[in-house]
Amino acid sequence: MAGLFYILSLFIYHTEANEKPEPEKSILLTQFTKMEATLWKIIATPAMVISVLAGISMLTLRPGLLQADWMHVKLGFVVGLLIYHFICQNIVKQLKNGQFKMTSFQLRLWRELATIFMIAIVFVVILKNAINWVYGLIGIMGIALAIMIAVKLYKNYRLKNKK
Numbered sequence: 001m002a003g004l005f006y007i008l009s010l011f012i013y014h015t016e017a018n019e020k021p022e023p024e025k026s027i028l029l030t031q032f033t034k035m036e037a038t039l040w041k042i043i044a045t046p047a048m049v050i051s052v053l054a055g056i057s058m059l060t061l062r063p064g065l066l067q068a069d070w071m072h073v074k075l076g077f078v079v080g081l082l083i084y085h086f087i088c089q090n091i092v093k094q095l096k097n098g099q100f101k102m103t104s105f106q107l108r109l110w111r112e113l114a115t116i117f118m119i120a121i122v123f124v125v126i127l128k129n130a131i132n133w134v135y136g137l138i139g140i141m142g143i144a145l146a147i148m149i150a151v152k153l154y155k156n157y158r159l160k161n162k163k
Contacts (some may be wrong), residue, residue, distance in 0.1 A: 001118055003044030004081075007088055008111035010036050014095050015104045029098075036092050048085050070128045074121055081117045105155050112147040119143055 010032055017028035055078065058065070065071045094101060102110065120140050127136070 001114065003039060003047055004085065004088065004114045005111065007036060007039055007044055007092070008107060008114065010039065011088075011091055011095065011102075012104045012107045012111070015100055015102070015107060018100055033096050036095065040089065040092050044085070045089075048082070052082070068128070070124050074124045077117055077121045077124065081114070081121070084114060084117060105151075108151050108155070109148065112144075112151060115147060116140065116144050 014029065014032035014036065017025060017032060019025075020028060091102070123136065123140070
């Protein structure tokens with residue numbers, strides 16, 4: 001998770017560096033490309049592989065967990081997080097090639113999706129069957145809405161202070 005959180009911060013800084021004047025732009029773009037590649041190859045991808053292997057090992061040692069409804073929900077969120085990981089890998093490649101398809105604001109929203117996945121996974125595991133899934137879903141959507149509002153407020157704050 002730390003790798004996913006940090007890589008998105010680097011994406012945001014990388015995208016914002018593209019708007020800087022030369023030579024600052026070239027220096028920053030080169031540095032961010034190097035940092036993203038290092039973080040991705042040495043931390044984020046190995047951590048993802050270790051996490052998946054640990055999860056498979058846990059389910060192999062305790063196959064009864066697959067009978068629990070909450071485990072299916074958790075695995076659904078984990079699959080979503082894996083898809084998120086591979087989309088981020090694609091963004092690393094795009095930025096390396098000088099393609100800026102998302103704005104820094106869009107990347108800030110994208111970064112918060114990892115937060116939502118993490119919160120959802122943790123809550124599903126901790127609460128298991130303690131709450132009705134409808135309330136859990138409403139809670140996760142509420143958290144997502146609150147995060148999106150916070151990102152929008154931060155964008156407005158930055159724009160005001162830039163002037």
